[in-house]
Every structure is written in structure tokens, then in C-alpha cells.
Amino acid sequence: MMALSLLLLPLALAGCGADEDDGDAAADGKLLILEWSGYEATEYPQFYAPFTEKYADNLDEVVEYSFFADDAEALAKMESDIGADLVHPCNSWWQLYVDNGLVQPIDTSRLSNWSKIQPDFAAMGQFNGQQYFVPWEWGYESMLVRTDLVEEVPDAWADLWDPQYAGHVAIWDSAETNYVMAALALGFDPWNTTADQEAQIQQKLIDIKPNLLTYWSDYTEAYDLPASGDAWIVAGAWQDAYAYLQSDGYEVAYVQPEEGRLGWVCGFGLSAKSADLDLAYEFLDAAIADESMAALANEYWYGPANTASLPLIDEYVVDFMDLDEADTLTERTVLYRPLTEEQRIARTTLWDTVKASQ
Known part of the structure; x- marks a missing residue:
């Protein structure tokens, strides 16, 4: 259900055909992210500003990607145990990750920006009384x-x-x-x-x-x-x-x-076998930072899970997406x-x- 900018689709389709990882990234000390093409920290550092600024000199050595074309492929890759630390599926698939033991609960106390996440979105990522997904964007x-x-x-x-x-x-x-x-x-x-x-x-x-x-x-x-x-x-x-x-x-x-x-909501899950929890949490916290979420919204016309980012988002995007009414999204939208x-x-x-x- 996730969309990419039309201008970037040729890149996305090309990216989905081949992975940048060799399946051993986590073991080598890199953060391996299973992701849609078009969201790479190496190409779009503004989406993860605090993280990419800190590791600007060696970002390629810190983050590596494996791409998927749709949610079904993402789930299949996680089930094949490619060694990913983080995965970015959409909400109608989240329960399958939990039921199959592919992700672990999120310790939200390690995310300084967690309190800014829209509560309705956060609730979507809760299963069995625990938070399993960090919502990031919606559309x-x-x-x-x-x-x-x-x-x-x-x-x-x-x-x-x-x-x-x-x-x-x-x-x-x-x-x-x-x-x-x-x-x-x-x-x-x-x-x-x-x-x-x-x-x-x-x-x-x-x-x-x-x-x-x-x-x-x-x-x-x-x-x-x-x-x-x-x-x-x-x-x-x-x-x-x-x-x-x-x-x-x-x-x-x-x-x-x-x-x-x-309506759809997508977000990040933490692999049950993540090899570097400290780095994974650092990345997640950067992804939901105000400036990161605003950059994503301005680039792709997506709604941010972090509602505190609204003052940084272009006014026409806020108006069209009704971002200032995010708390009523579940009432006026049929969410998957x-x-x-x-x-x-x-x-x-x-x-x-x-x-x-x-």
C-alpha cells in the first residue's frame, strides 16, 4: 500500500530487482535494513537527519539495505532469515511478523521522540500488550x-x-x-x-x-x-x-x-535477531525526529507519525493531507x-x- 514519488519510481523498480546486501550485514557489524527503495539513508539523509549527520563520514559502513517490491516479498525475506535488523512493512501485515516471531517488542523508553507519535498510530503497532512497531508514515x-x-x-x-x-x-x-x-x-x-x-x-x-x-x-x-x-x-x-x-x-x-x-500506515519493526540494538534504536529515534518526519512529508506528500513535525511541513501538504486533523484520521478514513x-x-x-x- 505504500507509494513512492512518481518521479522516483524508475529508481525504485530498479532497486527492487537487486539487493545491496550479501545476507551477512548484521554479522559484519552493519545495520541491515529491509526496505522499500526510495528511503535509503545514503540517498535521502534528510529522512534520518540526526543519525546521518552523526555518521556522515562513514554512513556506507554503518547502514546497508536489502530491498523489497511489496509487503509479501518483505515478509518472505524476513522468514528466510536474511539477517536484517529493521524491516519497514505496512500495518495490515504487522500481525504476521509478530505471530511468526520475526520481530521483538520495542523498548519505547529508548526513543526520545516516542512521546510525539500520534497515539492512534502507536496503538496499531501494539500486539499482546506490547509495542512491536514504530509507525513512521501514512497515506x-x-x-x-x-x-x-x-x-x-x-x-x-x-x-x-x-x-x-x-x-x-x-x-x-x-x-x-x-x-x-x-x-x-x-x-x-x-x-x-x-x-x-x-x-x-x-x-x-x-x-x-x-x-x-x-x-x-x-x-x-x-x-x-x-x-x-x-x-x-x-x-x-x-x-x-x-x-x-x-x-x-x-x-x-x-x-x-x-x-x-x-488509508495505510507503515512503520519499522525490530528483528527478533537484531545484532546491534544500540545502533537500531539510534536509527529509529532519528527516523521519527521532527526534522526527519517533515522532510519525508515534504518529499512524498505523506502524513508523518510524529505530529510535532507539522510546523516544519509545507502548508499546502498540511492542508491537502489534513495533517492538522491527524487525531481524527481513524474516524474519517478506512484504515487497513x-x-x-x-x-x-x-x-x-x-x-x-x-x-x-x-
Whole structure:
């Protein structure tokens, strides 16, 4: 669910194809971080300012990276025991790390910036009465609309099925996202569905096919499809696609559906086998420092987990993301929740069935 800046996606895709580590970084005394490409301390030192300033002369000797393309790959790498000290997954996957013993509890007393973390986000990282994840950033998924190409701008997820958009809707090729989207359109709680409701969700996703232009998977498509005019609506789009289209002069809207935008939170987990706890905690504390969080928000239009960073964030980012209302995010946004392995498999199977249907 995490997005990277569209301008950096080619770098991200290249980075996901090969790792910088040899699997023995932790044993060699380096901090090995399992990460999305586009967040490296060596390339974006401003995201971890106190840490990178301290180790500026030998940062390459202190931090090393292994990259993943999505959360499924991140979990698989952790399960293969690559020797990572820190991992950066998104919240709907966190419970799987805890259940499989891949991460250890976080000692928040070792983080001087912990008190600045939004309490609702901190609570998401708690399992079995202990803090297992340090939330770092959050963002939206919604409908991106070319307002000059539609007669009516949709204001609900259910509107994606409106025949007036036939052949001009692009939805993300994501089992998790589309399950939630269809459940909301049907008025169901996406996290507590019955077998009958699951069957209705499957049929609902089949029923949208006459409206579909395509399933998009490469994030550049979230920009290119509406820019070309082929897609009038892109569902599951992140906020930075809207920002870039708007800045390039396109007439676009980023919808606040009546059911709520979808939302994700990502953060860092500390490996159960971390070889250098002191260095890991130093890195984590730097990542959630005010100046670090502001730099991340200004670069990628993300919401920071540290709300004390708001005075350092560009005003237009604060306004668009409603960062000054972060305490109400859980009330106005449908945030992804942890799924069990059984739920994840079931939703993937359902989505595969939908795509294969005629």
C-alpha cells in the first residue's frame, strides 16, 4: 500500500530487482535494513537527519539495505532469515511478523521522540500488550478523477459501478484493496465479513468489469492513464499521483468518498535477531525526529507519525493531507487492519477468481 514519488519510481523498480546486501550485514557489524527503495539513508539523509549527520563520514559502513517490491516479498525475506535488523512493512501485515516471531517488542523508553507519535498510530503497532512497531508514515488510497472528462464526479466507492463511466475506470490490481472497496460499496464491514457477504463481494467485483478500462499495477499508470484521458477514474490511487497531475495542469480531483478514503500506515519493526540494538534504536529515534518526519512529508506528500513535525511541513501538504486533523484520521478514513494468513489467502483467491471470470 505504500507509494513512492512518481518521479522516483524508475529508481525504485530498479532497486527492487537487486539487493545491496550479501545476507551477512548484521554479522559484519552493519545495520541491515529491509526496505522499500526510495528511503535509503545514503540517498535521502534528510529522512534520518540526526543519525546521518552523526555518521556522515562513514554512513556506507554503518547502514546497508536489502530491498523489497511489496509487503509479501518483505515478509518472505524476513522468514528466510536474511539477517536484517529493521524491516519497514505496512500495518495490515504487522500481525504476521509478530505471530511468526520475526520481530521483538520495542523498548519505547529508548526513543526520545516516542512521546510525539500520534497515539492512534502507536496503538496499531501494539500486539499482546506490547509495542512491536514504530509507525513512521501514512497515506490515502482513493479515486483520482479527471473532472473535465466526466459529467459527474463520483462521491462514493459505489459510484464506480455507475454505467456513465463504462470503459473508463482503472482499478488497482490488488486483492486487498478491491475487497475493501467492494465491501464498502455494499455497506459491509470489510474486516468482519460472512461467507455470504464474501460471495456478494466476489460478484460485485465481477459486475464492475463493463466499466473497466484496465487493472493497473505499475504505479506510473496512476499518472499516465488519467493524463492520457483514457481513464476518467483511477481507483486505489495514492495522493502523490493527484499532486503531480495537478501540478502539471490537469483538471483532477482526489475524492473523499462518503464511505471514507482508504488509508495505510507503515512503520519499522525490530528483528527478533537484531545484532546491534544500540545502533537500531539510534536509527529509529532519528527516523521519527521532527526534522526527519517533515522532510519525508515534504518529499512524498505523506502524513508523518510524529505530529510535532507539522510546523516544519509545507502548508499546502498540511492542508491537502489534513495533517492538522491527524487525531481524527481513524474516524474519517478506512484504515487497513491486520489480516490473518488465512484471510489473506482467501482474499487473494477471491481476486484471482474475479480476474479469471468472463
